Amino acid sequence: MTDRLTGGLLLVLSLGYAYQARSFDVGFMADPIGPKAMPFIIAAFMFLFSLYLVIRPDPEPDWPVRRVWVNKGLVLLSFVLYAYALVPLGFLLSTTLQVTFLAVMFKGKIWKGLAAAVVASLVLYSIFVLLLGIPLPVGKIW
Template identity: 25%
Template sequence: MSDTTSSSSRIGRIGGLLMLALAIAYGIGGSQIEYAFASDPLGPRVVPVLLATILAMLCLLYLKNPGPTEAFPKGQLLAKIAAVPVLLLVSALLLEPAGFSASIFLLTLGVGWIFGAPLRLAIAGAVGQAALWWFVFSYLLDVYLPTGRLFG
């Protein structure tokens, strides 16, 4: 159930402020994109700046009236929520030394296991995801993917 206490409202506003900070940073980053004068008339800055503006406006609207929010997670749920960004960071750091496939395998295995998949199914899903995305990027999109120092 929703918790409409002042603590819950404060949590909603903290989330809104974090998203507003993200929108501002994204807008600043998008506005710094350099491009040739002869390129597209609008240039590559328009989409990131437009998205940042829309996100900022929605954040300000949310900050004005955050509405009911759920209570801040505790215990095992908080650990699961915190584990996903940690897995993303570890996966990104392992991209060069272990390669794309191993990095994606670890990421999907960890996320599957965190969300309650049996280990056997999490491994099967991770193998499938690693193979699928290697095929899509390497063969369909012709994008270079690192094989890693450990394997290549």
């Protein structure tokens, strides 16, 4: 069932992908086929193989139970929050928070996780910024 749904989704996506390519117009064509042709070719093959997936699906993969999905969702959400927090909070604070949270998710104790996170952030900061000279955000709230 999963494969059938995925195949169906990919069918729709390949049609949408090709449909959008129709608007890639250029006034002056430097080559005979222009920017549309490659997307059309890709979409055609994608459509074909997705159709095959709908017709001949694999056995169902073993999906995790709901509780694990919630954890995964939280972890992904934390990655998104990290992306938004990194510049305002700075590397040290946001990484400490992120690593603590992940440590808890991987069944560590929160205080140990926090300690590990502080050490990890400081070590990584020293290696990458001080030793290798790679700029990381310092934060805007300080």
